[in-house]
Amino acid sequence: MSRALRDVPGVALRTRERVKAAAAEVGYVSNVSGSRLATGKTGTIAIVVPTAARWFFGQAIAGAGAVIRGAGLDVLLYELGDAAGRQRLFAEHGLRGRADAVLVLSLNLSGSETRLLQQLGVPVAVLGVGPASFSSVVVNDQLAAESALRHLINLGHEVIGLIGIDNGSDVTSGSVPPIARVAGYRAAVSSAGMSLDPDLEQLDENSAAGGAAAMTRLISGPVMPTAVFASSDEMAFGALHVLRSAGIRVPADMSIVGFDNHDFAAVVDLTTVDQNVLAQGQAAARLVLAALANPGAAPTTASVPTRLVIRRSTAPPQPLRRRLEATDTTQN
Amino acid sequence: MSRALRDVPGVALRTRERVKAAAAEVGYVSNVSGSRLATGKTGTIAIVVPTAARWFFGQAIAGAGAVIRGAGLDVLLYELGDAAGRQRLFAEHGLRGRADAVLVLSLNLSGSETRLLQQLGVPVAVLGVGPASFSSVVVNDQLAAESALRHLINLGHEVIGLIGIDNGSDVTSGSVPPIARVAGYRAAVSSAGMSLDPDLEQLDENSAAGGAAAMTRLISGPVMPTAVFASSDEMAFGALHVLRSAGIRVPADMSIVGFDNHDFAAVVDLTTVDQNVLAQGQAAARLVLAALANPGAAPTTASVPTRLVIRRSTAPPQPLRRRLEATDTTQN
DNA sequence: ACGCGGGTCGCAAGCGCTTGCAAGTGCAGT
DNA sequence: ACTGCACTTGCAAGCGCTTGCGACCCGCGT
Numbered sequence: 001m002s003r004a005l006r007d008v009p010g011v012a013l014r015t016r017e018r019v020k021a022a023a024a025e026v027g028y029v030s031n032v033s034g035s036r037l038a039t040g041k042t043g044t045i046a047i048v049v050p051t052a053a054r055w056f057f058g059q060a061i062a063g064a065g066a067v068i069r070g071a072g073l074d075v076l077l078y079e080l081g082d083a084a085g086r087q088r089l090f091a092e093h094g095l096r097g098r099a100d101a102v103l104v105l106s107l108n109l110s111g112s113e114t115r116l117l118q119q120l121g122v123p124v125a126v127l128g129v130g131p132a133s134f135s136s137v138v139v140n141d142q143l144a145a146e147s148a149l150r151h152l153i154n155l156g157h158e159v160i161g162l163i164g165i166d167n168g169s170d171v172t173s174g175s176v177p178p179i180a181r182v183a184g185y186r187a188a189v190s191s192a193g194m195s196l197d198p199d200l201e202q203l204d205e206n207s208a209a210g211g212a213a214a215m216t217r218l219i220s221g222p223v224m225p226t227a228v229f230a231s232s233d234e235m236a237f238g239a240l241h242v243l244r245s246a247g248i249r250v251p252a253d254m255s256i257v258g259f260d261n262h263d264f265a266a267v268v269d270l271t272t273v274d275q276n277v278l279a280q281g282q283a284a285a286r287l288v289l290a291a292l293a294n295p296g297a298a299p300t301t302a303s304v305p306t307r308l309v310i311r312r313s314t315a316p317p318q319p320l321r322r323r324l325e326a327t328d329t330t331q332n
Numbered sequence: 333m334s335r336a337l338r339d340v341p342g343v344a345l346r347t348r349e350r351v352k353a354a355a356a357e358v359g360y361v362s363n364v365s366g367s368r369l370a371t372g373k374t375g376t377i378a379i380v381v382p383t384a385a386r387w388f389f390g391q392a393i394a395g396a397g398a399v400i401r402g403a404g405l406d407v408l409l410y411e412l413g414d415a416a417g418r419q420r421l422f423a424e425h426g427l428r429g430r431a432d433a434v435l436v437l438s439l440n441l442s443g444s445e446t447r448l449l450q451q452l453g454v455p456v457a458v459l460g461v462g463p464a465s466f467s468s469v470v471v472n473d474q475l476a477a478e479s480a481l482r483h484l485i486n487l488g489h490e491v492i493g494l495i496g497i498d499n500g501s502d503v504t505s506g507s508v509p510p511i512a513r514v515a516g517y518r519a520a521v522s523s524a525g526m527s528l529d530p531d532l533e534q535l536d537e538n539s540a541a542g543g544a545a546a547m548t549r550l551i552s553g554p555v556m557p558t559a560v561f562a563s564s565d566e567m568a569f570g571a572l573h574v575l576r577s578a579g580i581r582v583p584a585d586m587s588i589v590g591f592d593n594h595d596f597a598a599v600v601d602l603t604t605v606d607q608n609v610l611a612q613g614q615a616a617a618r619l620v621l622a623a624l625a626n627p628g629a630a631p632t633t634a635s636v637p638t639r640l641v642i643r644r645s646t647a648p649p650q651p652l653r654r655r656l657e658a659t660d661t662t663q664n
Numbered sequence: 665a666c667g668c669g670g671g672t673c674g675c676a677a678g679c680g681c682t683t684g685c686a687a688g689t690g691c692a693g694t
Numbered sequence: 695a696c697t698g699c700a701c702t703t704g705c706a707a708g709c710g711c712t713t714g715c716g717a718c719c720c721g722c723g724t
Contacts, residue, residue, distance in 0.1 A: 033679080033681085034680030066411070066413060069417070075408070076408055267569045366710030
């Protein structure tokens with residue numbers, strides 16, 4: 001008897017126990033498909049993500065997954081992979097009926113994608129800025145970037161470069177942060193009375209290679225900054241590599257601050273803005289669980305705080321001084 | 333008519349088209365739960381993994397996921413998280429009826445866990461060494477470690493340290509490689525006519541912090557090695573950090589080689605053993621798909637080749653020379 | 665023109681579970 | 695001892711899909 005196994009009221013305690021004992025004896029396990037059909041619920045939440053192979057998404061998946069599993073639900077993982085994969089998932093009815101809710105991690109949803117998600121008829125929450133019709137968890141990227149910049153400004157830096165994220169046409173990348181972080185950079189620089197210089201803003205793809213390329217452009221440009229704000233730690237890592245190869249010492253010759261607090265930021269002593277991605281994932285999952293529990297409710301927006309983590313990649317600018325020999329280019 | 337939509341033979345072409353057109357018009361999408369109940373297949377493969385938040389598993393999930401999705405199946409992600417989560421998944425019938433097959437990534441399965449998986453009655457494949465009853469994809473860790481060691485030996489190193497993985501009681505860690513890599517280290521050292529010294533073998537948890545701790549012990553031990561083999565890149569990163577802080581230059585004063593070819597190995601110029609984790613994930617998925625297509629078949633073992641990637645963290649040992657000033661401890 | 669057979673079509677019987685409901689049980693009140 | 699009520703129990707009707715099978719249609723051969 002189904003009611004006994006599921007602890008539904010309306011069954012005498014004795015009967016319940018008898019039934020459970022019998023079930024255990026035979027090794028009976030209720031068939032999931034049957035109950036899904038009968039109830040219409042799948043007990044599953046879909047997580048849609050560009051790829052699981054990048055740090056940010058790994059963190060977010062782990063955070064969200066823990067909360068979802070804690071609620072007794074399963075997680076169905078959809079990695080978009082590339083544009084074709086993205087198309088496939090959204091265009092066909094790839095998600096229909098497979099999950100009770102969906103969690104979209106850091107994707108710039110197009111209008112039609114938003115519409116398709118709505119037509120699914122299940123709660124949707126997004127990580128990052130998204131359509132107003134969905135719950136979302138955000139980080140104040142602009143403010144966070146500004147705080148990083150103020151740190152550099154307070155140290156006395158007057159020529160500060162930007163390494164920004166240029167998503168280009170890459171579907172595996174995130175959403176709005178790129179712009180917001182650039183805006184934070186500009187706001188802080190301007191309000192410190194310094195002028196904005198396009199040569200000091202170098203955008204590239206969000207990766208170590210992109211960061212390296214951007215830094216290369218900065219240190220070979222018309223004005224050499226004494227400090228650089230990188231929009232992601234991965235880009236900062238690439239930038240550090242270039243600096244090391246070029247014999248430019250950090251932080252003596254150049255300060256650098258990143259964004260993320262990636263696991264390896266501590267390993268390379270990178271000052272960075274900590275955005276707790278794990279917590280963001282958890283918050284997003286909680287939002288979607290709340291929507292599931294209370295279907296009528298209006299979409300909510302949760303905000304996760306950031307904080308600046310100061311390590312040893314930032315220091316006051318060195319006043320005109322002769323450059324030491326770069327004896328250590330190969331040092332790690 | 334179900335047969336028309338699914339392109340099952342036995343339906344006239346004209347009828348099929350008519351049905352499809354009508355379905356499209358009404359926006360009809362077949363109910364997944366219904367078909368699952370009727371067919372007994374879920375169209376889903378479960379991936380069991382300690383956590384999605386680490387590089388290795390992110391890569392493996394992405395690799396396996398791409399193949400699974402390519403076959404038109406969904407992936408259900410189970411992260412163990414901790415011992416309790418592991419217990420929960422295996423002990424209760426957490427997986428029963430939810431997936432047509434399961435892929436276990438890098439877990440040392442206990443006897444009872446193996447038995448429970450077998451009782452699921454679905455194909456199981458594992459990434460890493462596992463029970464003979466399951467298909468598996470492996471890497472020859474010992475040979476790979478030996479090749480790394482031979483590289484150091486050929487460079488002329490005669491005192492080579494080991495930073496090894498000590499899983500301790502951590503469930504979120506992997507399987508057999510720790511031992512195999514240590515064995516490779518010992519085999520190569522011995523066969524080069526050098527003697528093994530317990531002080532040169534430092535085990536710690538597989539993380540940057542663990543690598544740092546192990547390296548600290550090595551450079552403060554009774555014999556100072558001129559080269560070190562680290563069993564994972566993450567440990568090597570931590571080790572590099574310690575060396576930099578200590579003013580020990582790489583590779584001038586100390587060579588170091590890692591294992592993994594982690595995304596950031598290139599960024600820190602780390603010589604390392606590339607084990608194509610993405611390919612391992614793909615291979616594991618293919619194994620499980622094959623088992624699904626051909627239920628009777630005996631378990632297979634696929635082997636993924638490794639290769640040594642030489643970067644700038646290894647060089648011949650410097651013969652007795654005076655140590656330069658460590659002016660650059662803060663450099664990045 | 666009639667019969668036959670290959671090819672289609674549509675009905676209906678499940679798949680295993682949930683749940684409303686009628687029947688049944690036991691106990692307290694009269 | 696009988697009636698009434700609250701609580702249990704077990705039955706049966708779906709949930710939406712797949713699939714075996716009988717009914718049917720049409721065109722061919724005789």
